[in-house]
Structures are given as C-alpha cells and as structure tokens.
Amino acid sequence: MAFSERISRLKSSLIREILAAAQRPEVMSFAGGLPAEAMLPRVEWADMPVGLGQYGTSEGEPELREAIAAEARALGIACEASQVLIVSGSQQTLDLASKLFIDPGTEVLVEAPTYLAALQAFQLFGAECLAVPQEADGPELTALRQRLEQHKPAFAYLIPTFQNPSAVRYSEAKRDAVAALLDEFNVTLIEDEPYRELVFDDGSATPIVSRLKTASWIYTGTVSKTLLPGLRVGFLIATPDLFVHLLRLKQSADLHTNRIGQWQALQWIGTRHYREHMAELRDFYRVRRDAMQRALLEHFSELADWEIPQGGLFFWLTLKCPLDTRTLLKPALEQNVAFMPGEPFFIDPEQNPGYLRLNFSHIAPERLGEGLQRLAQVVRQAHSAAAA
C-alpha cells in the first residue's frame, strides 16, 4: 500500500492511548483535559428551529459570528463578524492553519512545552518546529528574538493564557514584547485561547493579537471548556488576508460546522446565564485546584516543584530528579492511576525529561490524595530503581 509521505509522520497519539486505558472505571485519571461531568450545564433544545437541519454556510451561522465578534471586541480585539469562521472545535483551526501555511520543511515557531495535538498537527504536514523556552511569565524573549533573527517561521503558535500543559499566563510586559517582535519580523501569530475564561484570580490580560500593529493573525477559541465539548463548536477570527483562504479550506474539510451545536452555542455566548455559569465553573474548579495543591504538597513536595496555576485545568510538575516520565506510565496504570508524561509536549522529548501534567478538573477532591499517593509511590520506585 502506497500512502502519502505524511503518513510516515503520523504518530500514534499517546494521549489517545492513555485515555483509552484510563477509561477503565477503576483508574483514577489525571491524564485528560476533560471538564467535570457535574459542571456540564443542562441545555434546552425545544426552541431550536427545524430549518437548522438544512445545509448551512461554510462561514457559520451569521448571528453566532456576530456574537463572537462582539465578545472579541470586548476583549480588545478589533474585528468584524466577517472575520469570524465557525469551526468544528478549535482543533480544526490547527488543521486549517496547517493546510494554509505548511509544506514539508516549513518552519513554525512554538513554545517549549506546547500543546501536544498542535505539535502533531503541524508535524503531520511536515513542519520543522522551532521552540522557544517557556518561563513562568511567558517566553524567553532573547531566545524568541534569536529564533526570529535566524529563521523565517511561517507563523508563531502561542497559547498565552493558561497554556496546556504548563499553565503559564504571559505577563502584560511579555505580551507587549512578543507583539512587538512579531510585528518587527512580520511573522503571523496564531493565538490559541481555550482556557481564557477558566481563571481563578483577578488577573487579566488582553490577547496578543489585540497588540499587533502590522502582523497578520489568527485568534482561536472554543466553547468546549466552558459549555459543552460534545457540541464541537469552536471559532477562529483572522485578518482578511488569511480569512479568504481559511474559509475555502474549511469548505473543503467538512462543508460547514454542525448547526445544532452552533445554535446551542448562540443561546449562551454573550448572555447573563453564560456569565453566571462561568462564575460557577471558576468557583468549582478553584476548589478543585486548591484541593489538588494541598494534596500535592502532602505527596509531592519532596519529589517535584510547581507553580500554582491561576487558570486552566492543569498542574505542571518538574521532578527534582528528572527521569523519562513515559517510563512511569506502565507502572502507574498498574496501580490504577493515569497521568500525562511531559516529554511529548516538546519538539525534542529526549532533551526534556522530568515533567508531569496533572489534570485537576475531573477527579473529586476527596479521592485526590489516594491517587497522588499511588503516583508518588511510582515515582519513588523509579528513582530507587535508577539509583540501584
């Protein structure tokens, strides 16, 4: 069988395989990024017009595009509804952007670490990824400037607000500095913000795209983290030079996003009951974040360092004695506990051992301690084995 060249780059998804293993009910999973079942809102369908069963436009529902543009403007992003494309979850933005920009060998710039599924999408199309190390307040600026001086990436893919996996939120200063650098070198920005609304403190910062003066950009978001992921409704907003192509790529990919989910999203976006729901979500996840922090202090203080995430769904642990955390997966699953190894979030996994991503949204606080105790035991045994 002669497949395309890209299939040789199609990696097995560790996430998918772990999630499959972690679906056994006896496994306590810190691996996924699933919203808590208890916080999935009850939604009403009774008022949905029958006509939404018909084909729709590739752009998406006009009212939903208007609502999303209004929300974006409220965030400081100057844009019109005509720049909004409704996508089948923001994962599709990565597919469309890959098609728009990436030939085999095309350079793209990402954070280190970065979102695993983005890395896989870019690499599937043959991207050569350049990485900029992530610090607690955003990217290392000297490294970023150096990459831009020495390379001409087709775009920079950044997740500046509660990044998956590192939970980093860029500071105001770094947002300004990154925008200035992208303008200076005329590099397109893809800004991915699934977690912006899951914020646990009063800190806030406008998107980087709102600070750009000349560079082209794509801003992408989703209702998956705040409403219902099963709807598969996300959006992108793009500068007009990119939008025209993204629209055609969307049409070729799947004609248009399902209209049922679009209608449901429209019932929420911009409404008071959505704001109330998000406030409840933040309270709920803050409690879980705090419980996780207490349990981590009890079980992982000697083993790892971490920052307390101010938003998102993950803790990002740095082992004090680094080892390839992928080797912990099998013994952890034998102890009925799942986590996400850190290595796959880097373009050079072998050079970045010793990180663990732990989700805190999905496990009830009273069960956390038991799971983390088991996981800590797995780490200790690996350390002992390495020392032996």
Add this chain to the structure above:
Amino acid sequence: MAFSERISRLKSSLIREILAAAQRPEVMSFAGGLPAEAMLPRVEWADMPVGLGQYGTSEGEPELREAIAAEARALGIACEASQVLIVSGSQQTLDLASKLFIDPGTEVLVEAPTYLAALQAFQLFGAECLAVPQEADGPELTALRQRLEQHKPAFAYLIPTFQNPSAVRYSEAKRDAVAALLDEFNVTLIEDEPYRELVFDDGSATPIVSRLKTASWIYTGTVSKTLLPGLRVGFLIATPDLFVHLLRLKQSADLHTNRIGQWQALQWIGTRHYREHMAELRDFYRVRRDAMQRALLEHFSELADWEIPQGGLFFWLTLKCPLDTRTLLKPALEQNVAFMPGEPFFIDPEQNPGYLRLNFSHIAPERLGEGLQRLAQVVRQAHSAAAA
C-alpha cells in the same frame, strides 16, 4: 505572506459563489443539492442524555458504529463496527482520504464527470487526476483497464449509485467488472454513496466494495440526504489496513464528530420510522422528478438530451449544440434563475463543454416551468449570439 504550495491550487468554489448568489429569494435555483425544506423531519431532542455534552471518542459513538455496520452488512458489505469511523459529514472522508494517500503528483482515478468537491479536495493536496468516461451504465471498461495498465493510481474514487452530477447508476455487470479490475491491479476503492437511498424505481445493486476480493477499500455515506444535513454526520467504513491511519487523521482534524448529531442519527438509523421517512422522501422526490421531466420535455427537448434519473437529486443535460455553460451563468442569474455548469465536474473543463446539472428536489413543481422557460431562453440567446 508565504502560504503553502497547496494554496496555489485552492480554487474558488463556483458552487459556493453560485449558492451565495442563488440565496436571493427572487432567484429560482436549480444549482444546489439541497434537500427540500418540507421534507426535513421534525426531530426530538428531549431524551438526549446530558453526558453527550462531554468529549467523545475519535471513532464515534459505539452504538452508532454498530448500527451503521449492521446496515452495511444488510447491503452485502462484510464489516464490523470496529471498521466504522463517524465523520463530520462525508465531505470529511474526502479530506481524510486525501491526507492518507495524496502527495503532490500522486495519481488518482476518477469518473468523468465526477463530484466537484471531491475533485477540489484531491487537487488541493496535489493529486494528478486520471479520468474514465462515464456511460449510461457506468464507466467505459476499456478506458478503465487502459488507465490501470498505464498508471498506478493511489485509489479509484467512484460514485456508482446515482452519481452527482450525472445520476448514473452502474449496472450489475459493470459493478462486477470494476471490482474485478480493481482486484486485478490492486487499486484501493473509495466508494461514495450519499444517494443510495434516494431511489425511484425497484432497481438495486450491492456496493462495489462488497464485490472486492483483495483490494483495500473505503465506503462512505451520510445522513445528509435522508435525515438532516445540518447535523454534519457521515461515516466511512474501511478495511483495517486503512482504518488505523484514518482514525488518527480524524483525531488530528477535529478530535471527534459532534455527539449531538450522532445521537440524533442513532435515533433513526435502522428503525422503522427511518424506513417510513425514506419511503415518504422517495415518493416526494419521485413526484418532483416526474414534474421536472415534464417541464424539461416542454422547454428543453430541442436544446438538450438527458436520461431520466432513477435516483438522486439531479438531471444531467447534454446540450445538442455544446457551448461553455459557465458563460450562461451570468445571463441566467440576471433572469433570476440559477443552475450548475457542467465543466467544473471534469478534470479538463475546456474539453467538456455543454453539460448542465439541474437539481429537482428544491423547487416546487408548480414553479418549475417558469424557471426552465427562462433558462431555455438564456441558452437560445447564447446559441443565437454564437451563430451571429
């Protein structure tokens, strides 16, 4: 702005632009392939479980996969639920298959004419398309054998049952012959069957994939033509050697298909009320097909030849005096009537003038005559202008 090479192959979609123009309420449109609004079934959402709002698996909902596999087996396709992938409308099958097989320059085999959006998807990825002329009962077998002897296409893409645009249904004999040739030359078959259930006579024929002995295959279908296109729920069934890669490509494209639409599709597939609904659909469309035939006989007998379609949604007219039908589009729209020119359905449009695709599902029978009269007038004026 440096885009990928494929963007240079990203054509403006004539269909999309015509549909946009044809959305003016005063335009009578024979252009699209939309189901009739009146036949969109009322669907119930009240019983949908809340848990479907959560993320799902890339494969699709297990019960839906089982139901689709059972339907396929009833058609004669030996398959298991594990070979079924739920996709975001069967357009996505074309995207996933393109990713699986096509590098720039990869040869693929298509019918002439073939489905426009498939041609565009394959060409976007850089395919070199080889065409086999379509006859009233299927492909020219000598041409097919010649292509297979002289080339090694990555796959053959065929729409054997009420093809869009030509409405051709392959005969039993041609189905057997095509299967034997694909087996002989070991060429993968992609069989696209959106229209199988929209059949107006008693004729029936099992899918070609059910006749293959050794070649790999993908069979794809959708609920868009028989239930609700707005759900964006389609499926593919593939041999296991292809399935494993298609699943990963699906995950990278959009994680999974929306679960709301999947649940709704499951309420229908394999049920008595779906069979009843489809019987009503057939009756409804048969009436429209017959009305269209009468109106065509009245207005186009001198201008064109055609076969009466035994299924699907289209008449395919061959002008007695061929001209580039794309040049008719502007004057037609000026007369508030829209149709689909035939040229874009061919890999070599300039060599295939003189075809028109006319949809009969979307216009009320009592309005047909007026629209076809206007369209015939546009054709006559073009002939007069050409003769002058």
